[in-house]
Amino acid sequence: MDFSSFLTSLATSFIIFVVLVLVFTWLSRKHSNDVIYYPNRILKGLDAWEGGRRTRNPFAWIGEALRSTEEDIISMAGVDTAVYFVFLSSVSEDFYSYVVFVNGLWFYHWQLFFSCKLKTTTFVEFSHAKSPRLWAFLVATYWVSFVAYFILWKAYKHSSKLRASALAEPKLKPEQFSVLVRDIPSVPHGQTRKEQVDSYFKELHPETFYKSMVITDNRKVNKIWEELEGYRKKLARAEAVFEASKTIEKPDGTKPTTRTGCLGLLGRKVDTIDYCNEKIKELGMKLDAEQMITIKERQLDSALVFFNKKTAAASASQSIHAQNVDTWTVMEAPEPRQLIWSNLSIKFYERQIRKYVIYVIVFLAIVFYMIPITFISAFTTLDNLKKLLPFSKPIVEKDAVKTVLEAYLPQIALIVFLALLPMFLMFLSKTEGIVSESHAVRAASGKYFYFIVFNVFLGVTVGGTLFSSLKTIEKNPNQIVPMLGRNLPKNATFFLTYVALRFFVGYGLELSRLVPLIIYHLKKMFMCKTENEVREAWAPGDLGFATRVPNDMLIITIVLCYSVIAPMIIPFGVIYFGLGWLVLRNQALKVYVPSYESYGRMWPHMHTRILAALVLYQITMIGYFSVKEFYYTPFLLPLPILSLFFAYVCNKHFYLGFRFTPLEVACKSSKEIPNMESVFQAYIPPSLSMDKFEDADQFEDAQSQTS
Amino acid sequence: MDFSSFLTSLATSFIIFVVLVLVFTWLSRKHSNDVIYYPNRILKGLDAWEGGRRTRNPFAWIGEALRSTEEDIISMAGVDTAVYFVFLSSVSEDFYSYVVFVNGLWFYHWQLFFSCKLKTTTFVEFSHAKSPRLWAFLVATYWVSFVAYFILWKAYKHSSKLRASALAEPKLKPEQFSVLVRDIPSVPHGQTRKEQVDSYFKELHPETFYKSMVITDNRKVNKIWEELEGYRKKLARAEAVFEASKTIEKPDGTKPTTRTGCLGLLGRKVDTIDYCNEKIKELGMKLDAEQMITIKERQLDSALVFFNKKTAAASASQSIHAQNVDTWTVMEAPEPRQLIWSNLSIKFYERQIRKYVIYVIVFLAIVFYMIPITFISAFTTLDNLKKLLPFSKPIVEKDAVKTVLEAYLPQIALIVFLALLPMFLMFLSKTEGIVSESHAVRAASGKYFYFIVFNVFLGVTVGGTLFSSLKTIEKNPNQIVPMLGRNLPKNATFFLTYVALRFFVGYGLELSRLVPLIIYHLKKMFMCKTENEVREAWAPGDLGFATRVPNDMLIITIVLCYSVIAPMIIPFGVIYFGLGWLVLRNQALKVYVPSYESYGRMWPHMHTRILAALVLYQITMIGYFSVKEFYYTPFLLPLPILSLFFAYVCNKHFYLGFRFTPLEVACKSSKEIPNMESVFQAYIPPSLSMDKFEDADQFEDAQSQTS
Structure with a gap:
């Protein structure tokens, strides 16, 4: 891809973005579209527009997003979303701190660039082999790493604080009074499952046990x-x-x-x-x-157990109950709305086996998916296209078509390709036997991250020249790191355009919500007859962390790995995360409704993956410098070790506080015993809900038994 | 080593054993030696001799050992010793089950052996290359593995039961009511350390908190x-x-x-x-x-916290208390007698760093210790000795000297060599910052195990021919497994003699207690003046698991690895563990006094290492069969995987029950609140004990504060 097609791509993306923003400004002022642009406010019973409709500046949303505080986000979109913004702002802050430093080093190079002396593909690459200035870039690598450590530590601390204060809120959260018990041994003779669970927990927690609810097979x-x-x-x-x-x-x-x-x-x-x-x-x-029948006969070997104190539930969920550790396994109960009932009955070893089988499947998917991606990136150079599809030659040789094709073909192929995957990964994650929606989202996000980094980043980087270098790898497997260093610069423009496409078109579409708008209007016109159906047609959904987070991680990986080689990518990174912050702030405040609350448990997951990206960056840098035959490359070797050490310390300092509820936190809120019956009721699934019966008491007895 | 020197070695060992047993029979009948042969009974206030002295059969101890039940062992020597006997009996049972099976396969070979047709070094090795009978040996490998799984599972279950019933005993055990808190953050202004700890735990455990004891720096x-x-x-x-x-x-x-x-x-x-x-x-x-001064001014950032319920202490010790997980770290308190006070003040990250630094030191020790061992095993062939020390030629060429030297020189060198190590490893383990004696013993035992397997077993096997095969390894690192298979048979006689030496001479010395007896009599004669000094002179010590267990593990590794190649070693293994069981049963009942009680926490440690030996065996078998160019060798590949899977299941099923006290177990014993003051007093170190003061109350106030 040459320089003009790069500029074309950038310009086109920018124009699309401007158009989408204008469309948003125009459409969002219409009252009939309020349910698309303000559903979160409407569902929360707030006025869609804070000020009057007429008096509003078309760009007021920017001001509103900038003025909104963390508390606004928490109250409108929950802690998970607030933690996501901590992530966005720290990453953009992080990248911003590089702009000054690294681009300063590139001063000379920029001069060349602006004096138009450099218009070839090399304009993004520092090509002075054995230059003494490589020293400066080695220092830059250290700078990038240390700033990342500092900001990550700050962000982890902040997320931890957010989580703790949310958990310590006096508002009643049923999951804080409950634990989930799985793998209950078979019922002893002459007892019901219910009695078995009740007597077991009453003995171990005589003062704090309130009630239990045996999980039933609800499929029928x-x-x-x-x-x-x-x-x-x-x-x-x-x-x-x-x-x-x-x-x-x-x-x-x-x-x-x-x-x-x-x-x-x-x-x-x-x-x-x-x-x-x-x-x-x-x-x-x-x-x-x-x-x-379900309540009486379809009881499974799991139960929810309710305690009348937060600390009791927190401490019970962290303690080994049975001597045979694979029975009576206890864990924190997820929120009622995110409990995946159908997974509760899966037995202990079946869960373990499922988990490993799925790891193998994901591994195979990652490895063998590389083949089609490699083909795509090898195909989608125009020269190849002409060679392989000779009939397309007259079309693609027209200048306009050629430029557009060159600019977009690879990226679009990639994006479409990747759109098919998340559902498959989510399905796999749920099949593992995970009991909460938020955990399944994290698991799917993790799988997607590995997939995307291996296949998009490494696949394109190495694969773009894979056909030529496959033989090198086969002969010498320890040539991977230098090969990475050698191939990285070649793909700089590809990734520059990729990042630009993602933020201009991606966030443009995000803001304008064209697709949901069109679907909503079509549905409303042709299908919806009742108020409920209309409400379903505009249901906004949540932020979709399962795909959003790994995509962000891919951008971080790309920007980090190119930050020293092609520092032009850093401003792109800043724009991606800055614009993302702005647009998603608006969406979080006004559009999306979170479908669960995990109190920021996404953060450790993101933290680990940012660090993985950082380590990958440090390793590619080692490869890059060694390819340049830079004598002091070994000075970079401590960096990956330092990163692992940093990960270790963060893990020891913070992680378990996210994994469990520390007693200190559980203890902070009001010490009164809440209305325990409402806690219990919150977990009854709608299909088993008895509230329409007047004689509910008779079922009550079968379903639960007050201690 | 040829056949006659092997027989000489066996015969000499056996004669030594018989002499030692006779010495024991003679000496143990003298009243003045009672404190050496019956110290455990004397210290427990029992009569040294159950029956009258005269009426006793000289071999009555065998009957007594055989008749003794597990309860006797637990009451006389504690759960740890009982678990050790579970280990001894399962291993000998295990090996016994091989004798029938594997030796059956060797029938033809034994025939040759007894008809004296085979008197060369090959008599122990099955040398029919590509024989169809190799099939039978492949089956034998499977048999050995599956019997091991079955017996290990049974033993784990049994140990777990022993542990649970010991923990559930109604007898007051102070450690069951205490937790150890480390890494307490710095004292807030206007509070004492004591107040800080008390208020923190009183808030989190309002009903069950009893008292706390701040750890002080007691060196002075x-x-x-x-x-x-x-x-x-x-x-x-x-x-x-x-x-x-x-x-x-x-x-x-x-x-x-x-x-x-x-x-x-x-x-x-x-x-x-x-x-x-x-x-x-x-x-x-x-x-x-x-x-x-100590109590008031030398307070450290650790404390012991006492609860008035076992379940409260068990659940507190398993719960995350603080949001910053590296502060207020909580663990089960060890017994007062095995608490290592000086390690309590080591900070969180210092502990981690110490741990890894020591791992590195141990790793280096293991790797570089191999060099001297290799030299020894290369030196200690007589031919080398003659070559290198020409002046010794006339001596070693005398037949009698030659045979004895050939038979014993390598083994004695090895044993002396290894005697120097345990103290060093124990020192390293304590330096890690471990807080309990039993844990330090386990840590030292683990280090010793790696050392002994790598250096003695692998070192002798590979090292015996190392000088010749070093080049092969360097050129082709994946040749290690076949090389192991090739070298194993060559060293069979060495290890046969080694095992025989260990059980005849080792257990002979163990039973006769000649060394302690001589030391005691010397001390009594020349040094001891008071009753206390005499008592110190005969103090029997404990079983010394730190070296005993890894030595047993070495024997298991040797016997397993040679079980198919040279099945003659199996009866040797049976004798080692059978004789060990008998002799140590006597020693446990009458001699040794356990210095701590960890309720069988040694078992998971031993279990893992037996499995490691099994995996090593399976891998060497793969090497052995592939060297024989046996076409169906890949049929063995599932075995190591199966072993890892078995280890995984055992770990999931049992391990955490050993790591923590399950609530179920803590809850079983009587529910009355014990005399909490005696629990508290048990932890006061003798140097701080105030019981000689009449006005102890004034210190009481400084040292603790009743809730």
């Missing part, structure tokens, strides 16, 4: 409940349609009809409202019966 | 106390001497005198009794003052 009852809900929706819809058909000409309206067969297309034609009412009644009775 | 007070004790002993001794000098001729006796200068050799001559009395008075006052 969930199915009936979903069917019932389906008919309820259908009924509401039919009634809405019926109301709408009552025009002045036809005051009685037409009753909607449906067919009873497959998908409502075949079978007998019936009156929808009557049919639904009948079905609802029938299913309601079936549900009642099924609920009874 | 210990020194004074030791000096004081020294003078007390001297006084007692002088009085005894004075009493003894009152003969009928000289009814007033002569007062013993001493010199006040260096070592009692220089300086003014004074009356010892008066001098000591004066010194004791002086030091007593100094001690009082120092105790006050």
Whole structure:
């Protein structure tokens, strides 16, 4: 890719971004789009617009985002999101501190650049072999690393504080009073599962045990409940349609009809409202019966145990209960909304086996996915394209087409390619047997990170020249580090464009929300009949950390690894994270609704991966300098070791405070015993909820038993 | 080494053993030796001899050892010793099960052996290359592994049961009510350390916190106390001497005198009794003052915290207390007698650094110790000796000398060599900052195990031919496994003699206790004047697991690795562990007094190392078969993986139950609150003990504060 196509790419991206921002400014002022641009405020019962609609400056959102405090974020979007902003701001701060330092070193080079003497691919690369100035770059590598340590430490400390103060809040959080017990041994003769659990915990925690809830196999009852809900929706819809058909000409309206067969297309034609009412009644009775059966007979070997004190629950969740450690395993209970019920019944060793099997699958996926990516990056040079697809020659040789293709083809191929993956990884993570949504998100994010770094970063870097250098690796496996150092500079422009594309187009689309807007309007126009259906059509979803975080990590890896070789990438990095901070601040305050709260447990995960990127950077630097035959390259060797040591200290100092709830933190909030019944009720899944029955007491007895 | 020297070695060892047993039978019947042969019974206040002295069969000890139950062992020698016997009996059981199976396969070979057709070094080695009978040996390898899994699992289960029932005993154990807190942050302004600890724990454990004891720097007070004790002993001794000098001729006796200068050799001559009395008075006052200062001013950042419930202490010791995990670190308190006070003040990161530094030192010691061992095993062939020390030629060429030298020289060199090491390793382990004696023993034992396996087993096996094969390794590092397989058979006779030497001479000496007996009688005759001094002279010590366990592990490694190649070693293994069981059973019941009780925490340590030996065996087998160019060698590859999997399952199922006290176990014993003051008192070190003061209350207040 030459210099003009690089500029074209940048310019196009920037224009798209400007257009998207203008579109956002225009569309977000329309009242009918409020549910797309302000759903979080609406769901929280706030006014969509703080000021009046007319008086507002079109760019007011920027000011609002900048003025918003951490407390605003926590109250609007939770601690996880606040921690994510700690991450964004520290990374951009981090990169910003490099701009001054590293670009200062490049002064001479910039001069050349601005005097247009350098327009070839080398403009981003420092090519003075054995230059004495390499010393300065060695110092820069140290500077980059130490600033990273300093900022990471500060960020970890801050996240830890955020987590602790959120956990110590006096607001009732059911998960703080509960622990999850798995792998309960088989029921002794003459006892029910319930009695077994109750007597076990009552003996070990006589003062603090409140109640237990045995986990049941809800698949069957969930199915009936979903069917019932389906008919309820259908009924509401039919009634809405019926109301709408009552025009002045036809005051009685037409009753909607449906067919009873497959998908409502075949079978007998019936009156929808009557049919639904009948079905609802029938299913309601079936549900009642099924609920009874589920509660009594489908008990699994897991339970939720409730304590009347936070410290008791925190300390119980950290203690070994049984002598055979693979029975009565205890852990902190996740929030009710993020508990994955279907995974609770998986047995101890099955979980372990699943975990390792999935690690192997992910490993294979990472390794063998490299093959198609390598092909793509080898294909998507225009010369190759012309050679392999000769019929395309007349098209791609037109200047305009050529420039655009050269600028975008590789990146778009990559992005599309990667869009298919997250769902697969999320599925794998849930299959591991993880019990909480947030943990599954972290697991998927971790897998995605490895995938993306190995395949996109290393794949493109090494793979772009893989066909030529495959033989070198085969002959000499310890040539990987120097090869990395050799190949890195060649791909600098590719990654520069990649980063630019991500922040201009990516954040432009994020801000303008064009896709959800279009989907919403289409749905509203053609499908939604009831208020509930409309509400579902604009449900904003959450920030989607499972893909957002690893993508950010990829950018960090790229920017770090190129920071010394091609320092032009650092401002790009600053823009990526700075713009990201601004746009996502707006989205977090006004759009997204978090679907769970894990009190910042994402941070250690991100911290480790930033450090991994840093180590990768330090290793590629060693490779880069040794390729330059720089005599003092060994001076860089302490850096990766230092990074590992830093990781170790951070881990020892902070990590367990994220893994568990320290007693100190659990103890801080009010010491009164809360309304324990509401804690218990919070965990009853909707399909088993009895609140519609008047004689709920009889089930209460089967489901739980007050101590 | 040829066959005749092997037989000579065996015969000599056996004769030594018989002589030692006879000596034991003769000496142990004398009343004056009771304190050497029955000290444990005497210290426990039991009659040394259960039956009358005269009526006893000289071999009654064998019957007594065989009849003794596990409960006897636990009551006489503690759970740790009982677990050690579980280890001995399972290993001998394990090996016994091989005898039948593997030796059956060798039937043909034995025939040859007994018909005296095989008298060369190869008699122990199966040398039919590519024989179809190798199949049978592959099956034998599987058999050996699976029997080992089965027996190890049973033993782990049994040890776990022993541990649980010992922990659940109603007898008061102060350590079950205490936790050790380290890394307490600096004292906030206006509080004492004591108040800080008390208020912190009282807040987190309001119902169960009883009291705390701040750890002090006792070096100075210990020194004074030791000096004081020294003078007390001297006084007692002088009085005894004075009493003894009152003969009928000289009814007033002569007062013993001493010199006040260096070592009692220089300086003014004074009356010892008066001098000591004066010194004791002086030091007593100094001690009082120092105790006050220590308690008030030399407080460190550690404390012992006492709870009034076992479950509270167990659960507190497993919970993260502070948000910064490297402060307020909490662990189970060790027994008062095994608490290493001087290590308590070492800071968190210093401990980590010390640990890794010591790992590096041990690693270096293991690797570079190999060099002398290699030299020894290369030197100690007679041919080398003759070549290198030509003057020794006339001596070593005499037949008798030659045979003895050939038989013993290498083994004795090795044994002497290894005797120097344990103290060094124990010193290193204590330097790590470990707080309990039992943990330090385990750490030293682990280091010794690695040392002994790498240096004795691998060193002799590979090193015996190292000079010839060093070049092969250098050229081809992945040739290590086949080389092991190739070299193993060559050293079979060496290890056969080594094992025989260990059990005949080792256990013979163990049983006869010749060395302690001689030392005791010498001391009694020339040095001991008072009852206390005599008591110190016969103090039996404990079983010394730090060296005993790794030596047993070495034997297991040797026997396993040779079990298929040279199955004659298996009966030797059975004898080693069988005889060991018998002899040590006697010693545990009558001689040794355990110096600590860790409730079987040695078992997981031994279990892991037995498995490591098993994996080493499986790998050498792969090497051995592949050297034989046996086509189906890959069939052995699943075995090491299976072993790792077995280790993983055992670890998950049992390990944490040994690492911590499970709540279930802590909860089992009586629920009454014990005499907490005695728990507290148990932890006061003798140098700080105030019981001789009448106004102890005033110190009580400084040292602790009742909640």
